[in-house]
Amino acid sequence: MFQDRLQALLVPALQAAFKQLFNHELDGRSVGFQQTRPEFEGDVTINVFPYLKISGKGPEQTAQALGEYLVANVEVVERFNVVKGFLNIVISDAYWLGFLKEAGSKDILALPSNGKKVMVEYASPNTNKPLHLGHLRNIFLGWSVSRILEAAGNEVIKVQVINDRGIHICKSMVAWQKFGNGSTPASTDLKGDKFVGKYYVEFDKAYKKEIDALIATGKSKEEAEKEAPILLEAQEMLRKWEANDPDVRALWEKMNGWVYDGFEKTYARAGVSFDKNYYESQTYVLGKGDVLKGMESGVFYEKDGAIWVDNTKEGLDEKVLLRRDGTSVYMTQDIGTAIKRFEEFPGLSKLIYTVGNEQDYHFKVLFIILKKLGFAWADELFHLSYGMVDLPSGKMKSREGTVVDADDLIQEVVDTARAVTTELGKLDDFNDEEKTVLFEMIGLAALKYFLLKVDPKKRMLFDPAASIDLQGHTGPFIQYTYARVQSLLRKAGTMDVWQHEHLSGTALQPEERAVLKLLHQLPGVLNEASAKLDPSALANHTYELVKAYNGFYQSVPVLKEEHAAKREFRLELSSCVAASVKKAMWCLGIEVPERM
RNA sequence: GACCCCGUAGCUCAGCUGGAUAGAGCAGCAGCCUUCUAAGCUGCCGGUCGUUGGUUCGAAUCCAACCGGGGUCGCCA
Numbered sequence: 001m002f003q004d005r006l007q008a009l010l011v012p013a014l015q016a017a018f019k020q021l022f023n024h025e026l027d028g029r030s031v032g033f034q035q036t037r038p039e040f041e042g043d044v045t046i047n048v049f050p051y052l053k054i055s056g057k058g059p060e061q062t063a064q065a066l067g068e069y070l071v072a073n074v075e076v077v078e079r080f081n082v083v084k085g086f087l088n089i090v091i092s093d094a095y096w097l098g099f100l101k102e103a104g105s106k107d108i109l110a111l112p113s114n115g116k117k118v119m120v121e122y123a124s125p126n127t128n129k130p131l132h133l134g135h136l137r138n139i140f141l142g143w144s145v146s147r148i149l150e151a152a153g154n155e156v157i158k159v160q161v162i163n164d165r166g167i168h169i170c171k172s173m174v175a176w177q178k179f180g181n182g183s184t185p186a187s188t189d190l191k192g193d194k195f196v197g198k199y200y201v202e203f204d205k206a207y208k209k210e211i212d213a214l215i216a217t218g219k220s221k222e223e224a225e226k227e228a229p230i231l232l233e234a235q236e237m238l239r240k241w242e243a244n245d246p247d248v249r250a251l252w253e254k255m256n257g258w259v260y261d262g263f264e265k266t267y268a269r270a271g272v273s274f275d276k277n278y279y280e281s282q283t284y285v286l287g288k289g290d291v292l293k294g295m296e297s298g299v300f301y302e303k304d305g306a307i308w309v310d311n312t313k314e315g316l317d318e319k320v321l322l323r324r325d326g327t328s329v330y331m332t333q334d335i336g337t338a339i340k341r342f343e344e345f346p347g348l349s350k351l352i353y354t355v356g357n358e359q360d361y362h363f364k365v366l367f368i369i370l371k372k373l374g375f376a377w378a379d380e381l382f383h384l385s386y387g388m389v390d391l392p393s394g395k396m397k398s399r400e401g402t403v404v405d406a407d408d409l410i411q412e413v414v415d416t417a418r419a420v421t422t423e424l425g426k427l428d429d430f431n432d433e434e435k436t437v438l439f440e441m442i443g444l445a446a447l448k449y450f451l452l453k454v455d456p457k458k459r460m461l462f463d464p465a466a467s468i469d470l471q472g473h474t475g476p477f478i479q480y481t482y483a484r485v486q487s488l489l490r491k492a493g494t495m496d497v498w499q500h501e502h503l504s505g506t507a508l509q510p511e512e513r514a515v516l517k518l519l520h521q522l523p524g525v526l527n528e529a530s531a532k533l534d535p536s537a538l539a540n541h542t543y544e545l546v547k548a549y550n551g552f553y554q555s556v557p558v559l560k561e562e563h564a565a566k567r568e569f570r571l572e573l574s575s576c577v578a579a580s581v582k583k584a585m586w587c588l589g590i591e592v593p594e595r596m
Numbered sequence: 597g598a599c600c601c602c603g604u605a606g607c608u609c610a611g612c613u614g615g616a617u618a619g620a621g622c623a624g625c626a627g628c629c630u631u632c633u634a635a636g637c638u639g640c641c642g643g644u645c646g647u648u649g650g651u652u653c654g655a656a657u658c659c660a661a662c663c664g665g666g667g668u669c670g671c672c673a
Contacts, residue, residue, distance in 0.1 A: 163673080426633070484636085
């Protein structure tokens with residue numbers, strides 16, 4: 001990586017300097033470089049305060065001595081200045097030009113393969129309801145993390161677990177049987193997941209009505225909630241499902257089929273996909289045997305007929321793993337599913353669960369249990385925990401109808417992209433199909449970038465107006481810069497091979513240097529994003545890069561530059577920025593247009 | 597009640613493995629298109645970094661307490 005390479009030039013030199021100047025063996029890992037603040041001249045800064053005890057001199061003298069040593073002994077160190085305890089180092093133009101020379105010929109965001117296989121789980125919807133804004137944060141996050149890991153050299157397997165079984169879908173099934181009159185998504189022109197979701201709501205309405213009726217006959221609220229006939233019907237449906245009743249299974253297959261059809265459409269529009277789907281109807285039987293084995297080996301214990309795990313030593317609680325009647329809980333199947341995955345994918349080195357932070361405790365417990373069961377890979381499990389998405393009105397609540405539907409939201413941002421883009425009137429030679437593609441691209445960029453630029457761990461506020469904003473710190477702003485460069489490159493026609501030798505003696509402009517520095521840092525940022533599973537780091541840095549490029553574009557001529565070598569250099573710089581931005585956006589699941 | 601997360605400009609967020617006068621975007625104000633895409637650029641305005649203590653040469657960053665917001669604590673999923 002370029003950032004590392006520059007440090008690789010400086011660190012040994014610093015160690016040598018400490019040896020010679022202060023007779024001290026410096027630990028290379030302890031050297032901290034920082035960005036030089038823009039108001040001072042320099043590319044990297046070393047804070048010498050930590051070394052004063054070693055040097056036995058004041059901060060200025062220490063910095064001065066180190067600076068002089070570096071200039072004399074390191075080729076890429078051009079000059080330096082000292083401000084208080086800060087040694088600001090100027091790296092030579094030749095270094096930056098050499099960097100561009102190398103970067104220009106390759107994808108600087110393609111890190112070498114590390115031979116690791118990583119599984120990323122995300123989305124994981126229930127089949128009784130359509131996807132909403134919360135799912136979108138999850139889906140975009142999971143997708144982006146997958147892409148980032150891929151760029152960073154891993155082989156990635158993307159999976160989802162579909163919660164296709166349970167009382168929730170039975171409720172939809174009962175309601176459809178009662179009120180559906182044989183209608184289908186096709187006959188009502190509804191998307192399949194919306195159609196099934198509608199009957200889930202219908203169930204709830206009927207259920208509430210029955211509760212009220214029962215209360216009117218003198219039952220308590222609790223009794224009424226338990227005895228409402230429609231609920232009993234749903235519970236009966238679940239029992240029949242578990243008993244493999246052919247009619248119930250057929251209905252279940254049919255309605256879930258509708259839902260998958262709807263989900264597929266949403267995924268396709270959102271631009272995400274999976275390598276493998278797991279279905280809870282198949283995984284919910286897993287784990288029982290593993291728990292029993294753990295029971296035998298003394299990892300778990302029996303109390304009141306149920307099987308428990310004791311995590312009090314780890315600062316957690318006791319937790320049931322098998323009920324007294326021998327049936328599973330949620331944890332049980334998660335244990336089994338994790339084990340199954342490592343069996344199915346023998347080389348798997350990491351498993352990442354993209355799940356909201358309300359399940360922090362659950363995953364803590366899950367990972368401890370797997371560790372106790374003796375699986376070495378338990379250390380490689382990771383809960384990619386993300387914060388909730390709030391609305392300006394507060395939390396999303398399905399009961400209050402404040403849930404933001406995923407399809408509606410996507411449609412809204414695309415519509416806004418259409419309106420704004422049409423207003424700007426740059427699309428004279430686009431045909432209708434090209435326009436449609438562009439509006440999708442811009443709208444989704446706005447939405448995805450809005451959700452991805454925030455640290456995933458943090459709860460975030462979703463402001464609908466800001467999410468479709470196309471100016472400032474947004475996806476479309478980044479797309480715009482890319483399109484701008486493409487326009488430049490088209491106008492430039494075929495580029496001459498860039499000869500940086502011809503540039504010697506012509507100093508880099510500050511704007512050029514700023515862009516080069518940000519570009520230089522980009523691979524390191526990708527690495528960091530990959531290590532922390534945090535797309536926001538990459539999103540924010542790409543914005544910085546693009547902003548710096550726009551500053552360059554505004555004040556430094558490219559095509560109009562008369563000095564041929566400078567023109568070619570600036571075109572190369574532009575081209576390299578565009579390619580890197582495109583790849584960074586790819587890592588976020590955002591496409592960039594050639595024109596907009 | 598116990599445990600976990602969060603609290604930075606009017607709003608939304610960066611910065612948090614300690615370091616220079618705390619940065620963006622939006623909103624507001626003022627400029628820049630006969631010139632490579634103005635979805636842009638430049639400038640101004642705006643901050644007791646929740647509060648109080650502590651550690652340190654140095655704290656938005658680390659520690660403690662408190663205040664405020666959220667989450668989790670089921671033989672639910």
